[in-house]
Amino acid sequence: MNFKAKLRKDLLDDRILKIISKEKVYWLQAPSPSDLWIVYQIYNEKESFYVDNSNNARVYYIQVDIYTKDDYTDLEEIIRTVLKEKGYNLGTCADLYEKETGLYHKAMRFVYTDIL
Numbered sequence: 444m445n446f447k448a449k450l451r452k453d454l455l456d457d458r459i460l461k462i463i464s465k466e467k468v469y470w471l472q473a474p475s476p477s478d479l480w481i482v483y484q485i486y487n488e489k490e491s492f493y494v495d496n497s498n499n500a501r502v503y504y505i506q507v508d509i510y511t512k513d514d515y516t517d518l519e520e521i522i523r524t525v526l527k528e529k530g531y532n533l534g535t536c537a538d539l540y541e542k543e544t545g546l547y548h549k550a551m552r553f554v555y556t557d558i559l
Contacts, residue, residue, distance in 0.1 A: 446503055446557060447485070454483060454507070456525045462518045479511040479518075491556065501557045504534070509549040510541075519549050531555045 444452075447470070455465050467473075467480040487504040507522060509515045523533060534552040541548050 446488075446501075446555075450483065450485070450503075450505060450555075453526060453529045453531075454481065454522070456529075458521050458525055459518070462521065473510070476510065479509075479513070479515075481518075481522075482508045482510070486552075492558075499559055501559065503555045503557065505531075505553050505555065507551045507553065509551075510544075510546045512546060515547060515549050519551070522551065526553055 451468070451470070454468055459468075463479055463481060467477060469480060469482045471482065471484050473480045473482055483505060485503055485505050489502050490498040490500070491502045492498070492500040507526075509518055509522075511518075519536075527533065531553040532555070534554050536552070537550045539548040539550060540546075
């Protein structure tokens with residue numbers, strides 16, 4: 444399974460889907476935003492752990508964004524828990540407010556190392 448497929452599968456964990464439907468989890472952008480949705484992306488990736496000029500791992504840097512008109516705390520905590528259980532390390536997070544749309548926005552960055 445390629446990493447994009449793995450990431451999507453991980454974000455469609457049953458615990459996350461109790462709060463948001465899979466139709467509201469988007470790669471890169473939401474075509475028709477609603478009151479609550481998630482957008483995710485890989486914003487960087489690099490090869491790592493070289494041994495004898497051979498790449499033994501790939502490191503992925505991902506961002507998961509939650510957009511909503513309401514409180515996102517429960518969804519944020521579930522995403523954090525699920526991804527941690529699946530081997531992702533939390534990097535940074537930011538609480539944001541989009542003035543143009545009136546939406547609350549949580550940006551969460553994670554790092555995942557795939558041993559090849």
